[in-house]
Structure formats: structure tokens, C-alpha cells
Amino acid sequence: MSSPESNVDVLIVGAGPAGMMMATWMARCGIKTRIVDKRGTKVFPHRSKKQNQWLTKQIFNGQADGLQCRTLEIFDSFGFADRAWLEANHMVEICFWNPDASGRIVRSGRIPDTIPGISRFQQVVLNQGRIERFFLDMIEKESDIRVERGTLPTALHLDESKVEDSDAYPITVTLRHLSEEEATPTQAATSTNGVTVQDGLFRSNLAPDDTAEILRAAAAKARGEGLDAKADTTEVVHAKYMLGADGAHSWVRRELGFALEGESTDYIWGVLDIVPITDFPDIRSRCAIHSAESGSVMVIPRENKLVRLYIQVTTTEKLDDGSAGSRVDRSRITPDVILKSAQKILAPYTLTYRTLDWWTAYQIGQRVGTHFSASERIFLAGDAVHTHSPKAGQGMNVSMQDTFNLGWKIASVIKGTAGRSILKSYEVERSSIAHDLIKFDHKFSRLFSGRPAKDVMDEEGISLDEFKEAFSKGNMFASGIAVNYGPSVIVAKPLESNGVNGSNGSNGVNRANGANGIDASKKVHSTQDLATGIKVGMRMPSVKVLNQSDARPWHFQERLTSNGTWRVAIFAGDLSRTDRKTALATLGVALAAPTSFLRRFTPKGGRYDSVIEVLTVHAGHRADLDLFDFPEVLRPHDEIDGWDYNKIFVDDVSYHEGHGEAYKNYGIDAAKGAVVVIRPDQYVSYVGSIADYGSLDRFFSGFMIPQQ
């Protein structure tokens, strides 16, 4: 019997954070999508302490990560940041502990964990299971997309002759469906205090990939026991686009023949998630603790009284079997081994626990993929293209941000509003970030795993000043706010400007120059000076403005929801000035013309703001103007809903929440104004003059497809 065949617009392999973020975009944009994951239902038998019964519990209760403030901004654009914010532990302060002259650890400093002022959110910590739940709720609420678990791809073919054909399904994938039992990997469990505790070693880089094991188990079962109707069937799926978000052992990446390049170190770290019983006074702060001779601990306070400890395991010589490049014998790392290391580092403070929630161990290493896509049809994201140590709290964030960058681009191309040229920007933008990430992680890990310097003459040791300086710089990178995308058809900035303001290194620039796809004759030039606080290539910063119609304060970013829409933000300036009023009226006429880019790129019958939304922020006093003082194109009329009251805002003082000082914070002169183009992912494409309608039109014409 031949396998059933079907078509889908997007096939996502892997339902971790990167795959879920992709599915969320597809749900929002109404794209026909399937998402599969080789593992079965996420439940794990777990002995309840209170009732002494076996209960099922979501697996991966470890896998916590910090959520960067940028990640929370992204969650908010999808409408669920509040859930994360409420449930998470807020990580407010970092404390540094180092040996004093006598070798005893003492608190050597405190700094804020999130740099004040860079975002309306601060870094928080929450376990991955809850974050996946928020994604799932969102996807189920807004679409028919459902995660298909126990399903894995076994064959992949890309028809290169069809990759530029927008109607084609050039990707053919064979999917195999396993029974639930087959899809559940055998997991190690550790007994502690009489309670069985799941460990995370099966996902650690100390463990081999389990895909082959899952398939062997399925085949054996099929031979021996027969199958139920659902189990171990195959089907063939034809897809327009595909995402491999299937982790560090990515099957998709290997099928494409792409490699990860990089190196491992000898440093072994253990992770314990415990409810600590300790007289160490800073256990609820993030701490970087360097002992004189016993290694380092990082403390990450979590939700529900838990604390995560990253602990340098100083007994590697005993664990290693001695052969060069060999992996450590994982069976010899136990919670007790890790705890004993922690106790040595924290002495004379005491540390013990009665509740162990999860634990794992890993070897530090950093690797980046050679390619992020095959012909801009099959893309890789997350651990499939970059792996590094978990301690910096970056992995989940960078992975989700990969697909946050990619999702709206693929959706626009599938919907026919944008051309395929924008897809090249994914690799340009994200490989640069991945290289920055592993450089950051490499430096950070070395500093953190190294021995503290005994004095200024101790050149092999890490000095406290060196560490603190690196930590502070790292904090800006780790916030996710420093991301600064290079020039492309969707980022109108000079080639040489890249990397000046932000974190992008040379990798990004080199790739950008080769792949940005900009036609010099159509080049659009930003005028960055008109809005010095809104950097082209970086995410739109947020300050509060008031709705003109009802005086409600909004963070401007709250109006930039993730629905696939581009925004043109018109900072109209002070409209009590005749020149500003005239300039706005002139722009209004151009925007309202039947030939304007607003009209040309919006599908017939589509809502006026479905492809490009125009938002206006004027300076001055809200009470001096009414909605009807603005050109109609800025507050469009709908025959069912009347006027649109959610497009015009003002930079004025609120009744209850102070003054956002938007013009001041954005560096815009109210006597001049500015126009800003913002991508669907909140990154700034262009800054220019209100008088320059031509550049706006040329910008959108560079990649958008005219509609009938």
C-alpha cells in the first residue's frame, strides 16, 4: 500500500521553543502548517511527595532558562508576556562573591541584572514547560495547528528546479508515525531522599542522539507485536517551506549535509534544581561565586522556591577515562557528586536540600552551522545551527528569536505580499547573531570556569575586575536588546554602518555584503539624525504615548503586535506649527492617493491596515486637537465600525502614569518630525523625513509585490 500524500505550506520539524515560535507566527498569519516532534506526549511518571502516589508530570521540568527582556517584548507582541511575567521569578540583582585575602568567599559587589532603562521588562526565569504551554495555548486559540508528537521525518528531497516557483511545493518529506510508547525515550531516573527524580542527561551533550534508538525500538515492536491503527505508519508530505528546529543532533541538518563548526572544552558543569536549605545570604539573587581553589558556582533563583545551581565539577580527572577527546562517563556524575562540589565552593556557608527537582551535567562547547538554509526553502534554527553552554541563559532566547525573525518573512512570501528576496536576510541576520553568541559564550565560559587571580601578578588567574567588566558588557548582549541587523532590502542603512552601534561582529558584515540583495539604483537612504534614539537595524524602543481619542497610555511597542503587518510611524511633530500641519497634510494626500504604496501593496478587499499600518504620534497637547483634525488616511473609516480610534497618539502627560517624553527619548525634534518604518518583528527598517514620501514608496517597492 502506498503512503498517503498531502500538501502543506510549512512543515516544522521539532516542537521546542524555536519550532513553537515558528508555529505561533504561522497561526497568527493564517498559514497552513504542520509541526511534528519525534518524542511522544510530554508526561513522565513522577512520585508525588505528599500522596506517595505515582502521577504523570510534564517532562523537561528542568530546561529552565532566563527569559531576556527582549524575549518578553516578543511574548507581549503575541499577547502572553503577562503570563510569563506573573509566573516567573524576577531576577533583579547580581551579586559577585570572591575570595578575600584569607581565601574565604565574600560579597565583592552588586549590580542590577537587567541594565536599567533598556526595556519595559526585566529578565525573569521560568521553566521551559510553562513557556511551551503559553505557545500551545496561543496556537490552539488562533488556529487549527496541533503539535503531532511521535512523528519524525525519515526521507527528505528538495527539487532545486522549483525553488523559485512561488506556486510549487519543492520539498518532499516522508513522515513516520510512532505509537506513544515507542516515542518515549528511556530516561534515567535518580533516587534521592527516597524520591525518584528525573534527570536531564538524556538531553545533555554528554549523551548520544536518541533518534536511532527510537526508530530501532519502533521497528522491533512492529516485528514482535503487531501494530495498532495509528502506530508506525508513514505518509508523504509536499511542502513549500520547511523548518528544521530539531535540536543539536538535527536530522534535517544532517540530511542537508550541513555541519556544525566549533570546539569543545574540558570543563564539566553540573546543574542542580533544588529548594536550598542554606545560610548563604544571597541565595535569592543571581550570584557568580568564585572560590579560591574549588571552582565556581552560578546561582539562578527560580520560581516556586527553586534555585538552579550551575556548579563546576572539579573531579573531572576521576571521571574521564583518559582517552583524548573522549566524553566523560556520565554514569559517574550524580547529584551527590555535584552537591559536594557546591558545598566546597560555598564553604563556610552550608548548603543542603530536601527537594531535588531536576539535575544534569554537560561539557562546555560552542559550535555554529555552516549554512542556515538550503535555497531559502529549508531553514535551520535554534540548537540545529548553534550550540553553546546553557549557563549564559541565552539558548532558548536566541532560538526563539531565530524563528521570530524568520516566521513573518515566510508568511509574507506565502501570502504573496512580499517577494522571496526578503528570505535571504534570515541567514544574513541570524548567522551574525549566532557567531556573536558563541563568542560571548566562549569568553564568558572561560572567565567563569577559570581560577580567580590570587593577586595582580597572577597572570593565569581571572581578576575580579576583568570578570566584572566582562559581566557588565555581557549583560547588554544577554538582554537581547543589542541586536543590530545589517543592511538589506528590508534594512535601509549604509553597508559600512553595520556593527557600529550594536554587537554585530565581522561575520555578520561579511555575509551581509555578499547576500544583502540590494539593487544600488533603488537604494533607499535613512536619515538617522532625524530620530537619534531609533536606530535603523535595532528593535524599536518603547516609551509611553497617549491615545488621542481616549487618553489611555500605551507603551508604543504594545501597538506593534505580531500579526505580520509593517508599520509606518509618522512622528508628525508639533501641529500648532503651520509648517508641521502643512507637511502632514501633504503626506496625507500622497498616502491617500490610489497609486500610493499603501494602496498598491494591499490586496483588493483587504483591510486598510492588513499589510502596512500607519500610526501617527504628534507632539504637543492632546486637548488642543480632535481626531477629526487629522487627515482621514491616518484614521480610516469603515462602513461597519466607523472611524478608527486606534491610529493617532500624542506625546503628552497622562493622568495616572506620568509623561512618556516620547520625542525626547526617541531623539526627534518636534519642529521637524520624522517617519519610521518598522518591520513586522519590530526592527527598524528606515528613518526619514515627513517630506520624503518618495523614499518610503521606493523602500516598500524594493521587496513588496503589487496586488491587483
Place this chain on the structure above:
Amino acid sequence: MSSPESNVDVLIVGAGPAGMMMATWMARCGIKTRIVDKRGTKVFPHRSKKQNQWLTKQIFNGQADGLQCRTLEIFDSFGFADRAWLEANHMVEICFWNPDASGRIVRSGRIPDTIPGISRFQQVVLNQGRIERFFLDMIEKESDIRVERGTLPTALHLDESKVEDSDAYPITVTLRHLSEEEATPTQAATSTNGVTVQDGLFRSNLAPDDTAEILRAAAAKARGEGLDAKADTTEVVHAKYMLGADGAHSWVRRELGFALEGESTDYIWGVLDIVPITDFPDIRSRCAIHSAESGSVMVIPRENKLVRLYIQVTTTEKLDDGSAGSRVDRSRITPDVILKSAQKILAPYTLTYRTLDWWTAYQIGQRVGTHFSASERIFLAGDAVHTHSPKAGQGMNVSMQDTFNLGWKIASVIKGTAGRSILKSYEVERSSIAHDLIKFDHKFSRLFSGRPAKDVMDEEGISLDEFKEAFSKGNMFASGIAVNYGPSVIVAKPLESNGVNGSNGSNGVNRANGANGIDASKKVHSTQDLATGIKVGMRMPSVKVLNQSDARPWHFQERLTSNGTWRVAIFAGDLSRTDRKTALATLGVALAAPTSFLRRFTPKGGRYDSVIEVLTVHAGHRADLDLFDFPEVLRPHDEIDGWDYNKIFVDDVSYHEGHGEAYKNYGIDAAKGAVVVIRPDQYVSYVGSIADYGSLDRFFSGFMIPQQ
């Protein structure tokens, strides 16, 4: 066959907001509870505009109300304020419109809707269906309590001989279960623009009670068609306590023989929930519009583009059948009649709509129940004891606050931690509020329904100044923050002090004097001067403080969650002063003693904070102290969880959210400190000195029951 019989601690009749709030308390406190409602599942056939199909839709999509800032504080104490805050429309500004000299309406002023600074929330608007959903989600998450719909009481008996016996079930109720069909009242539906729209007349005071109609229909069906297994059976329930939250036509109230006293007026108001199409510029603000000759409109902007219009119907003479005291013929009030009134009032601005969501009409009147309880065993709440006009946006709020006041008291008595003496305070506290409410409504309705004064000589008309002044005063009442409970065993303040700071009128004071149950020999005296910003009898105001252990800013109110726990807040003052440090140590010794009220009133085996939680807020710099510098009783140790990191706070500047200035805002001198006792519903019981342990002990001894 005899009916089955069962016991329950609390029986709630009516699943509107007052009943739901009661059930929420019971869920939180783990009390065995049933909640019944005579109406069936809340669905209503509704024609979808887009798909032209009949869909089911939750009924009561009207029934919107403003949510006071105090109500949002209460929601937050149960953990769902964020859901209301996100979904609701925020009502920020009030605009006044009045006739100018030529008789044309013009904007005569703007004020903030919520008085700035009185709460961390502002008034919002959201339909009742969503609010009931939040309650239901909460109740289902935290308990086994489920609303039993299509279930109504048909007989009630209270055994007076057993009311003081704490183990007795003195209430016997017969419940009748209807089939779904029987429990759905026949509702009027109106056709507008080709779409059938549900109206709210069946719940308006222009309609008679439908209980008898529901029962007749059930009986007829039983005779004619036979019954399925569930339908039309009866059972007998024995309850310790009972709540009648069954609306203005309350069956419970009538069974008890209690009356509502008050009066009706001739004013008829119509309500339209529409998506307006209008050139009136302030349609997204709350507006009070007085026309010269055509009556008044109040505009309440709602969620989802809806606007509620309260419109004075000026054609009453045509609708009234002429007989004195008769009710208006409701069949002659239609959306078109109401819209035409609105158009006349708003002229020369235009008003029309394509989307009508809901409408109703009502006659203004104010009535209050003669009794709020029978022997402190059966209680009445919400519309069952006070009815008034909906326009002030108070009904749902005051109803929910009735049972927010009552729920924890009943739970404490059932759990055996408090004596029945605290139950008398329900009527003392809430009848006073009900009388304030109808006085407010009476005045407000008269002002609003009256004709605007033509000039200063026009004594019959309402002057603009008179209206604006009343409106501003009313705003404080309408916030819910002004509530100031009188003296009782749980409010330690002098009898004569009541009503001075807040809104309580003479009714409340008179009742309080007669029923407060205070034994003069055990009287506890507050020292209000030690915390001038924390008024005994009012709700604890909220400012931000930092957690000592992790530097996270919290609104102090966020730590006062509704879980039935009393709080002792120790404002320890500046602990760099030797006298403050000594005073705190002395209090710590008293609290830690085996004979302290903390120990005596906490059940054996109960957690240290299960009845009374101690929270400490010190002044000065967070970095100068560690958790371990505080007496252990203030940061108790648990053998599983270690130290408690969530009890000690500091009034210091935060990294990201400024300085709460708690001592300044609370009016506490850091050189003296203060102790504040806070009820489980966040109202302040007592303010005194840190040195006065005796008053604290005497206060709790006045109503708490010693545990073995």
C-alpha cells in the same frame, strides 16, 4: 420515593457576581460548598453577521459595568486582575458636554475618571460574562466546586434553636433540578439591520420576576412529556450557612420575610450597546452630555469598539398607560426609540450604527433591604438587598464587595479559627455601604436626569457647577476606595470616629453602635497617629516596597493575597538606630514565645502563617542588612523549604521601578515605626506601637478561638 439528603457547609443561591465572589472565597479557603442558579446554561442562539449562521453565544453579553479600582485590587488578591486589565477598556477621562448660549452642546470640561493616586488600578469596563468566566476558572482551578445550573430552592427552614451550635446544620433547603430547556427563560429578541439582537428587558426592573414562569413551564413539561433522569428531581440539603445572592426578586429574601424599602422615580432610561458611527469627537471618553431640551446621554466606551449609551427616553408620556404608579409598557420601547432620543440629544453631531450588541430599558429607583441576615446563618448580598440604577457603574462592584466582606468571615468560623461574633460585622459594615450607595445614586440620578439650568436664575434646572462638583465627589465614592468600616471586634477604632474620613453615613453609625459586640473591658485602642496614611477601617493603601532577599519590587498590597489569612505588618523603622533594633528584637521574642497569639491561634500542624502572617518592612538601605539580621520568627524556617524569603521587605529605591517611599506615603516615622493589623480582606483593623505587644494579643483574643 423520598428525596436524597446531604450536608454542606455553605449553600450559595445565585451564580451572579456576588455568588461567584462567595464561591471564590470558599474555594480558596477549602470550604465544602455548593452554588446553584435557577437559570440553565448560559448560551443563547445568536446570528453571526459574517457567516449568516446561528451560533450559540453566552447570554448577558450586555450587563456591562465599570470595574472600580477597588474591585480590581480585589481581583488581584485572587490572582486574576491581569486578565480583566488586559481585556477591558480603560476608562481614563470624563468629558462634560453642555448647551452653550445658543443651545448647542459644547465640551465644558475634562477630568480624570479615576482620581489620580488613590489606587494602582484605574476604572475599566468589561462585560459581566468575562468577569464570571474569570471567577469560574479560578473556582475550577482551586476546588471541586461547580455551578449547578437549572437548580432552584423551593423550601427553606432555619432551626433557630441550633444557630449558635458550631457543629450544627441549622438550615434545611429543598432543591429542585430542572432540565436545561426548562431552565432557559423565554427572552425577547429584536430584529435590527436584519440581525436578531438579544435584549436585556427580561432582567430589567420593567419586567416581572420569571421564577414562577420557570416553575410553571417545568410542571407543564413534566405532565405532558415525561422526564429524563436528571430533570425535575428534588433533593434536601442541610447547610451550616447560606447565601441568598439571587437578585432583586430574591426568593431567599422573600422566604425570610424581609422587605426592600425605597422608592421609584418616573425617569425612564434606555441602554444601547453599539459600535457607533459618529462625528462626535469624544465617543471614546466617558461623557456626561446634557442637552438644552432633549434630555441627557451618558457615554461609556467599552471593549471591542463597543460603546454603551445611557439615554434618557423623553417620550415617557407616550409610553405610560396613565395609571398612577404603573410600570411602563415595555413593548413600546425599542432600540429605534432609544436611538432617536440619543440623536436629538447629540445634535448637531450625527449618530448611527450598524452593529447593535445589546439593549435594555429601566426605570430609576433605589431600595435597601431591612435585614442583611437571619441569625447570622442566612445572609443576603448584592441586588437581593440593594437595588438602584445601573448608570453609576456601581451595582456589580458593590455586590461583589458584599461577599468579599462576608466570605472570609464565614470560612474562619467554619474552620474554627474565629468565633461567630465576627459575623455580626457583615450587616454593620455592608448595610452602611448600601445606604451610602442609594443616597449617591439618588442624588446622581436626579442631577443627571434633570434639565440643565438656562442661567443662574433658573432654580429648577441643574447648574453645570453643581453637576461637576457632585460628579467629582461621586468619583471618590465610585472608586470603592472611600469605604470606611465602623468600629467592631475586628476594627479597633473609637465609636465616634466613624464616618469622619470616609463615606459612611449615619445609618452605618447607628447600626454599628447597636451591633458591634465590643466588650468595653477588652477594648483595644489604635494609635492612628503612628501611621497617618493607613486609616483604621479603610483598605490598606498600596505602595511599592522591595523584597529584602532578592530586591524585587512589590506593591505591598500584592503580598496581601486573599487566602483567609490575617496579617501583622511590622514597620520596624530604621534599624541602624539602636532603639529600633532593640524594639524589634523585643517584639520578636514576644511573638516567638509559645504563649504568643501567633502560636495560640494557629492549629497544631498548621503552617506558621496559615492564620496570621507576619510581614516586616524596614526603612533604610537594603544592602546594609541580610535576612539573617532579623529575628527568626519574622523569617521562619521550614525543614523542607529552608528559610522563608518572602516575609521581610524594605522601603528603598529599586533598580528599575523607582522608590515607593512607603514610610512617607504611609505617614510612618522611621524613628518610631508602627504595627498594623490587616484583615483577610485588606481592611485595616488596628494601628499601634511596636512596643505594645499587649494590644496585639488582646485584639486577636477578642474574636479568635485558641487551638489545642
